[in-house]
Amino acid sequence: MTTHTHQMLRHPVKFRTLQVQRVERLTPHMQRVVFVSDELDGFVSASPDDHVKLFFPNSAGEIVTPVMGDNGPEYPPGREYSPMRDYTPRRHDASRNELAIDFVLHGDGPASLWAAQAAPGQRIGAGGPRGSFLVASDFDHYVLIGDETALPAIGRWLGEMPATMRADVLVEIPDAHDRQLLPSSAQVNIVWLERNGEPADRSELLEQALRRLPTPSGDTFYWIATESRRARAMRIWLSEKRHVPKEWVKAKGYWKAAADDADDDG
Ligand SMILES: Cc1cc2nc3c(=O)[nH]c(=O)nc-3n(C[C@H](O)[C@H](O)[C@H](O)COP(=O)(O)OP(=O)(O)OC[C@H]3O[C@@H](n4cnc5c(N)ncnc54)[C@H](O)[C@@H]3O)c2cc1C
Incomplete structure (x- = not known):
C-alpha cells in the first residue's frame, strides 16, 4: 500500500x-x-x-x-x-x-x-x-462529500486542483436554486442532491449517494463535512464497509444539530 x-x-x-x-x-x-x-x-x-x-x-x-x-x-x-x-x-x-x-x-x-x-x-x-492540513496530492482519486456549509471548502478544493486530479463530489443543498458553478481544471463529476424541505440533519441523501458510488479505482481520499452525526456515520461506514484506511478519510462535523432535533449518535 x-x-x-x-x-x-x-x-x-x-x-x-x-x-x-x-x-x-x-x-x-x-x-x-x-x-x-x-x-x-x-x-x-x-x-x-x-x-x-x-x-x-x-x-x-x-x-x-x-x-x-x-x-x-x-x-x-x-x-x-x-x-x-x-x-x-x-x-x-x-x-x-x-x-x-x-x-x-x-x-x-x-x-x-x-x-x-x-x-x-x-x-x-x-x-x-x-x-493548514495539507492532504497528500498523490492519491489516484478524491471524493468530496458535504452539505452547503462545505460548499466554500469544496469550491476551493476544485478551484485549486490541477488537471491531473480526479474527483467525485457529492453536495447536498436545500434545493436546486442553491447550486453553484464550481469551476475546476480537474476531472470532476459533481452530483447535486436537493433536500427540498427535508431538514439538513435528518436527510440521508449523501449517505445513500455514497453507498451508490462505485468504489473508485486506485487509492482514494475521502473528505467529508456535514452535520456532526452524519459526518461521523459516513466515516464509520467507509471504515467498516469499504475498509478505507483511516488516514485516507477526513470527516469533520461542520455544525451540530440542536440536541432535541437529532437522533442519538449511532
Ligand atoms: C472548519 C469549519 C468550516 C466551516 N465553514 C463554513 C462556511 O464557510 N460557511 C458556512 O456557512 N458554514 C461553515 N461552517 C459551519 C458553521 O460554523 C456552523 O453552521 C455554525 O454553527 C453557524 O453558526 P450560527 O451562529 O449561524 O448558528 P449556531 O448558533 O451555531 O446554531 C443555531 C441553530 O442553528 C442550527 N444550525 C447551525 N448551522 C446550521 C446549518 N448549516 N444548517 C441548519 N442548521 C444549522 C444549530 O443546530 C442550532 O440549532 C464551518 C464549520 C467548520 C467546523
Whole structure:
C-alpha cells in the first residue's frame, strides 16, 4: 500500500478586525461577504478546508475578541465575549487585502443572522487560521462529500486542483436554486442532491449517494463535512464497509444539530 503523506502547517495566531466591503447573494441560502482590512497583511490560508474563527457583535453590539498574551489568547476582563463561529476563507486576494466568506443562511444563530443583514462598513473580528492540513496530492482519486456549509471548502478544493486530479463530489443543498458553478481544471463529476424541505440533519441523501458510488479505482481520499452525526456515520461506514484506511478519510462535523432535533449518535 502506498503511503500518502499529509502535512500540517502551523501559522502564527493573529486576531484581526475586518470591515464589510460588499455583500453578494450567491444563491437563496448563501451570502458572500467580502471583507477588507489592512490587518489582512500576512494572512495565510494554505489549504481549502482551513477555517477562521469569526467574532460577531455581542448583546451590546461590540466585537470582543481575544488578544494574544504570553499564555496564548486572552479575553479582556469584565466584557461579554463575542459569539465565535468557524468559517472557510473562500477567497483571499492579498493584492487588495480582501477576504471573502460564504455564509449559509440557515435562519438561526449569531453568524447566520449577522450575515443575512451584513452591509458595507460593518465590522466583525477574525482569528486564524492557526494551521493548514495539507492532504497528500498523490492519491489516484478524491471524493468530496458535504452539505452547503462545505460548499466554500469544496469550491476551493476544485478551484485549486490541477488537471491531473480526479474527483467525485457529492453536495447536498436545500434545493436546486442553491447550486453553484464550481469551476475546476480537474476531472470532476459533481452530483447535486436537493433536500427540498427535508431538514439538513435528518436527510440521508449523501449517505445513500455514497453507498451508490462505485468504489473508485486506485487509492482514494475521502473528505467529508456535514452535520456532526452524519459526518461521523459516513466515516464509520467507509471504515467498516469499504475498509478505507483511516488516514485516507477526513470527516469533520461542520455544525451540530440542536440536541432535541437529532437522533442519538449511532
Ligand atoms: C472548519 C469549519 C468550516 C466551516 N465553514 C463554513 C462556511 O464557510 N460557511 C458556512 O456557512 N458554514 C461553515 N461552517 C459551519 C458553521 O460554523 C456552523 O453552521 C455554525 O454553527 C453557524 O453558526 P450560527 O451562529 O449561524 O448558528 P449556531 O448558533 O451555531 O446554531 C443555531 C441553530 O442553528 C442550527 N444550525 C447551525 N448551522 C446550521 C446549518 N448549516 N444548517 C441548519 N442548521 C444549522 C444549530 O443546530 C442550532 O440549532 C464551518 C464549520 C467548520 C467546523
